Amino acid sequence: MRKFMVVLDDSRECLNAMRYATLRAAHTGAGVVILSVIPPEEFRHWAGVADLMRAEARERIEAHFEVFAKWMRDKHGVQPELVIREGEAVAEVLAQLREDPRIGILVLGAGSDKSGPGPLVTHLSRHSASLPCPLTIVPGEMSKERLESIT
Secondary structure, rough: OOOEEEEOOOHHHHHHEEEEEHHHHHHHOOEEEEEEOOHHHHHHHHHHHHHHHHHHHHHHHHHHOOOHHHHHHHHOOOOEEEEEEEEEHHHHHHEEEEEEEEEEEEEEOOOOOOOOOHHHHHHHOOOOOHEEEEOEEEEOOOOOHHHHHHO
């Protein structure tokens, strides 16, 4: 089964990427992989504190994931898969794409504030020629209704 991969983070544009991937998966019989990356700077403390912070980060991610997963299952019949990795976001996204050959499309949401579309979108779109799959960038300001009409 082909899968769409979406990166779960705290950005607003993540919501549109999640919607797009879910709707496309539902319409095409594909799956959805939700990747969340825990940055390494969160663990530059003593070992005991770092372990506690890592566990808390995983709990936050799992709770955030469950909100999306329930919506995907209940509204669209899509059973998402959660992958949590630790490291630099770009490197971990690329590693996940290389490790899972069933991922057919990477879906990212583009931010619309003054700082630009976001570091993942900026980096991965610049290097899109060497990605192992197509990259779909979903505008962060696109309405839910428009997303539904184009998927």
